[in-house]
Amino acid sequence: MTEDTELLERPEPTPEDGDPATPTLRERVKAAVDARDAGQLNALLEPLPLSAALRQLLTLSADDRDTVLELVPTELAAALVEEAPHAAATELVERLEWDRAAEIIDVLDSDLQADLIGDLDSEDAEAILAELEPEDAADVRRLVAYEDDTAGGLMVAEAFKFPVTATVGAVLRSFVDEDQDFERYRGQHPYVIDAEGRPVGVVSLRGLLVAKRSEKLSAIMIEPIVVTVDTMLDELQDLFDRHSFLGLPVVEADGRLVGVVSRAAINAAALERAESEALKLQGVGDELRSMPxxxxxxxxxxxxxxxxxxxxxxxxxxxxxxxxxxxxxxxxxxxxxxxxxxxxxxxxxxxxxxxxxxxxxxxxxxxxxxxxxxxxxxxxxxxxxxxxxxxxxxxxxxxxxxxxxxxxxxxxxxxxxxxxxxxxxxxxxxxxxxxxxxxxxxxxxxxxxxxxxxxxxxxxxxxxxxx
Amino acid sequence: MTEDTELLERPEPTPEDGDPATPTLRERVKAAVDARDAGQLNALLEPLPLSAALRQLLTLSADDRDTVLELVPTELAAALVEEAPHAAATELVERLEWDRAAEIIDVLDSDLQADLIGDLDSEDAEAILAELEPEDAADVRRLVAYEDDTAGGLMVAEAFKFPVTATVGAVLRSFVDEDQDFERYRGQHPYVIDAEGRPVGVVSLRGLLVAKRSEKLSAIMIEPIVVTVDTMLDELQDLFDRHSFLGLPVVEADGRLVGVVSRAAINAAALERAESEALKLQGVGDELRSMPxxxxxxxxxxxxxxxxxxxxxxxxxxxxxxxxxxxxxxxxxxxxxxxxxxxxxxxxxxxxxxxxxxxxxxxxxxxxxxxxxxxxxxxxxxxxxxxxxxxxxxxxxxxxxxxxxxxxxxxxxxxxxxxxxxxxxxxxxxxxxxxxxxxxxxxxxxxxxxxxxxxxxxxxxxxxxxx
Missing domain, CATH: 1.10.357.20 (SLC41 divalent cation transporters, integral membrane domain)
Structure with missing residues (x-):
């Protein structure tokens, strides 16, 4: 629900825009790689549209790609990995040193973390998980176990949740205080959970704004629409088609809230499915020319x-x-x-x-x-x-x-x-x-x-x- | 930004779910059509997933389809038209009486209104526009003029905007008061416009919650990222990839705010493009078997x-x-x-x-x-x-x-x-x-x-x- 922190950044002017991959730019990127000039690499890639920056990255040799991902700021490296099609992203990450891979994976959403970790061989996966916060690593291990194209496979493990006894004021204060983690909850409503961790209510933004700060959440919450971890993509698409909310709480078989699946994740999964369907017809699958x-x-x-x-x-x-x-x-x-x-x-x-x-x-x-x-x-x-x-x-x-x-x-x-x-x-x-x-x-x-x-x-x- | 009003509805249990189109159901729908039994039609179709309800509709003869769209509640008819692929939606609407078509179109978002009206022949289009509120009709006429796959073609004309002199309290009050129109602004931040109608700021949700109610918007607003009506889909996708906001304000060449393009509209357009690309390869385009x-x-x-x-x-x-x-x-x-x-x-x-x-x-x-x-x-x-x-x-x-x-x-x-x-x-x-x-x-x-x-x-x- 808070898509605001990023509003402060305006997209930088894009030099050579419309023609961002002229030989000149490619040569300058290559020169910066050879010189291991981190500042210059960031200056060249950061202002580009992400797809153009990724194009620059993927046209480099595999060793040069490693160098770029080592040198540029972690945020940019993570953005490039996130922008890359699935198979390419895995290849990029599995070639990196474990500690660098962990730094990059650490800033991704937990659903993407799980997608990447799930595709690495188990030695790489364990080594990278060992570098993450134990709590985050546990989330990822849990998410890896779910099938792709189910709510479990598409959700993020972080849920924006409050006990049923909390007050409106507590939620509003958390908007102000939890600056750092706040971004992870974007597109989520505050969910209200009972003592067993089951979602028993959801609080609307309007409800929060209209209510007194001392009021209990239980007084203004409404019953949530809940999906289980094995709800399929098609059904999720239908729910999001019918309703205008941005996220759905996901529960395990025992009813505990274990994550939130966002409209954006569903849309991205549907798009990926549509794009790969056509190519499967020709036995090409998710091939990219950057593959060996x-x-x-x-x-x-x-x-x-x-x-x-x-x-x-x-x-x-x-x-x-x-x-x-x-x-x-x-x-x-x-x-x-x-x-x-x-x-x-x-x-x-x-x-x-x-x-x-x-x-x-x-x-x-x-x-x-x-x-x-x-x-x-x-x-x-x-x-x-x-x-x-x-x-x-x-x-x-x-x-x-x-x-x-x-x-x-x-x-x-x-x-x-x-x-x-x-x-x-x-x-x-x-x-x-x-x-x-x-x-x-x-x-x-x-x-x-x-x-x-x-x-x-x-x-x-x-x-x-x-x- | 307000995706909440709908949270009150839980999806009804779906009878015969997983197998919602058994001959029995199809026969019952047909019987209800023949009997022109509006209540029964709604009872049969409303609980189904939208895709299943649409399947029921499209397997009927063209005349029977008209009957369904005339009889079911306008909200359901509009949801079916919205769920239908573009070409099928146009065909459904152009067969209806003008006043019924106008009723259905009236509840759609203005970008969908413009898509439909733009595809009708001009006599139908004018007749339907004449039935709409003059203000809405003017919005649609304006939107029809923009190219598909540009910000102009993908935006809704309704913007959630306030003058630069308004206070935080005024915005918060509008959350409570403007109940009816509120739904149209989902996924939008409140935009702040100057006397010439140019967007000069955007107010974050957090800003609103943290600020005093008497504070001026100009004190808490930040500079907005703005796109012009001719910004292309690819560039919009890139902006939404890089930033986590849910909508972008769209301006005309003279800088006036003329609409808002949402993340959801961009995702839907990208998905439609991916799906039609593969079929163009075979000369099939957007064919559906319900076409003549x-x-x-x-x-x-x-x-x-x-x-x-x-x-x-x-x-x-x-x-x-x-x-x-x-x-x-x-x-x-x-x-x-x-x-x-x-x-x-x-x-x-x-x-x-x-x-x-x-x-x-x-x-x-x-x-x-x-x-x-x-x-x-x-x-x-x-x-x-x-x-x-x-x-x-x-x-x-x-x-x-x-x-x-x-x-x-x-x-x-x-x-x-x-x-x-x-x-x-x-x-x-x-x-x-x-x-x-x-x-x-x-x-x-x-x-x-x-x-x-x-x-x-x-x-x-x-x-x-x-x-």
């Missing part, structure tokens, strides 16, 4: 190797019809086209279903309804594309029957691809698989096989007209 | 028709080598495979660049650096995939030279696809094109042509060994 070459190469290859197997399966259909192909070689020109077009049509339907899934507008049990809806789109688009490619094939190769074969095959296969494409993510989800990862490869294998089969079997049926 | 069939079909077809042209261009390479193909028909089995694999490898690189662009980690001028980085990944993965497919071709078709041709072609084409894929979005962005839309089709056309050419020209060079 072998890691990037290996992760992409794993996905591509699986894709080769699926391609071989699809190609075996062509192989079975080599005689037909040999007789009407022009068909070979159209096979990749049918494969690509059907794949694109099907993936459009996959994309719409994935979006409706993430918006909560469809569920696995809607598969039949989705299939019927996509069948109509598939029929219309199949007809249109079939006629189009039939004309192309006819005019290009001068054989109307060739056009008919290619056109009919594409029309049927588009209908199949679109209707299956809409349903595949729902089926995968029902089977407990991640639809973002498996939908694309599964769909294109099916549509390739069906497309090749349709073209080649129609061609062998109509062979006399084609040669 | 012909619209969905036409939008997908536009993209697919362009894709056919690109496919024909690529296939013309195959056509030029029909003689080679006729001599070594086994090659036809591998052409779609080379096309698909290279496309996937290249699109992985496109995906990483798109992500780094959206995170601000690369810029168009980094193209050369990105190209070199991807060239290494492409070389490693090309080698690995080339060897793999060479083995497959050799073992399958029993000709080691065939394996060599296919393997060498895939290896070279993967290197090409990966290195070009990393750079294509940067080049398109430099040329002022939307990289999300054009990168995929452009890349796969290039890699298809190059792949077909490599396979077939190598094959004709080595023809004696292949037959």
């Amino acid at each position: 070459l072998w890691l990037r190469s290996r992760r992409r290859l794993m996905w591509l190797s699986a894709n080769i197997v699926l391609n071989v399966i699809a190609a075996s259909v062509i192989s079975a019809y080599e005689e037909t192909l040999a007789a009407v070689i022009a068909i070979a020109v159209f096979l990749p086209m049918v494969s690509d077009m059907s794949g694109c049509s099907g993936n459009q339907a996959v994309g719409v279903t994935m979006r409706e899934l993430s918006l909560g507008l469809v569920q696995p049990k809607d598969a039949m309804r989705v299939w019927l809806k996509e069948l109509s789109v598939g029929a219309i688009n199949g007809l249109a594309l079939g006629v189009l490619i039939a004309l192309v094939a006819w005019l290009w190769k001068g054989n109307v029957w060739l056009g008919a074969v290619i056109g009919a095959a594409l029309a049927l296969n588009t209908m199949l691809a679109v209707s299956i494409g809409g349903v595949v993510p729902l089926v995968l989800k029902r089977l407990g698989q991640d639809p973002a990862v498996a939908s694309g490869p599964l769909l294109t294998t099916i549509t390739d096989m069906a497309g090749f089969f349709l073209v080649l079997s129609l061609a062998s049926l109509l062979m006399p007209y084609l040669i | 069939l012909w619209l969905r079909s036409r939008r997908r077809l536009m993209w697919l028709s362009a894709n056919i042209v690109l496919n024909v261009i690529a296939a013309s390479v195959i056509s030029a080598y029909e003689e080679t193909l006729a001599a070594v028909i086994a090659i036809a089995v591998f052409l779609p495979m080379v096309s698909d694999m290279s496309g996937c490898s290249g699109n992985q690189a496109v995906g990483v660049t798109m992500r780094e662009l959206s995170l601000g980690l690369v810029q168009p001028k980094d193209a050369m650096r990105v190209w070199l980085k991807e060239l290494s990944v492409g070389a490693i993965n090309g080698l690995a995939l080339g060897v793999l497919i060479a083995l497959v071709a050799w073992l399958w078709k029993g000709n080691v030279w065939l394996g060599a041709v296919i393997g060498a072609a895939l290896a070279l084409n993967t290197m090409l696809a990966v290195s070009i894929g990393g750079v294509v979005p940067l080049v398109l962005k430099r040329l002022g094109q939307d990289p999300a839309v054009a990168s995929g089709p452009l890349l796969t056309t290039i890699t298809d042509m190059a792949g077909f050419f490599l396979v077939l020209s190598l094959a004709s060079l080595l023809m004696p060994y292949l037959i």
